Amino acid sequence: MVRARRRAGGFFRDFREFALKGNVVDLAIAVIIGTAFGKIVSSFVEDVVMPFINPLVSVAGKDWRTITIGPGIAIGKFLGSIVDFIIIALVLFVVIQALQKFKRQEEVAADLPLDANLVAQERLTGALDRLTQTLESRNTQV
Structure with a gap:
């Protein structure tokens, strides 16, 4: 009985150390922010971008995202997800480029001759x- 408690205590102690490490907490925060960002981008695509694009690509007077092939193959929904992904990737690319430019400016400032x-x-x-x-x-x- 005592051994089982020690093992359980050791397990929970190890789990607590793992769960409270900085990397795990940072990863959890990134996932939460990424999920919220995904919702924002999906709304942007559906509510802002697509009203301009739908009239250009509509098929037989209906929204292209509702196009299905055969019994339940939602090709329009799949293509919409691809558009969402491309926009998310583009935004992340722009943000990462801006951060790298900022880092380079800091490195140049750090490389200035010292007194x-x-x-x-x-x-x-x-x-x-x-x-x-x-x-x-x-x-x-x-």
Whole structure:
């Protein structure tokens, strides 16, 4: 009985550590935001984009998203999902490009030449640290 409790306690402790890791929480937030973003894009496509496109591609006076082939093969709905995906991919591409451009600007700003006094101080500090480590290692060897 005691072993079973320890195993269960260890299992729950391990699960809690796993579930509360930053990566898992970040992934959960990304999924939730992605779902909401998908709904926004679907609404944008259905309510804003498609009213302009439907008259151009309508078949026999009905919405192209309602086109079915044979018994229940909803080809129009499938094509609508492809349009949604393309728009989501395009928006993500634009956002990622903007973030990469912003990162490049930060890197360029970080690559600017530093103050000569600051560089000299950093070199001196590094040299003193290495000297201290060398002296400490010699004192422990003697």
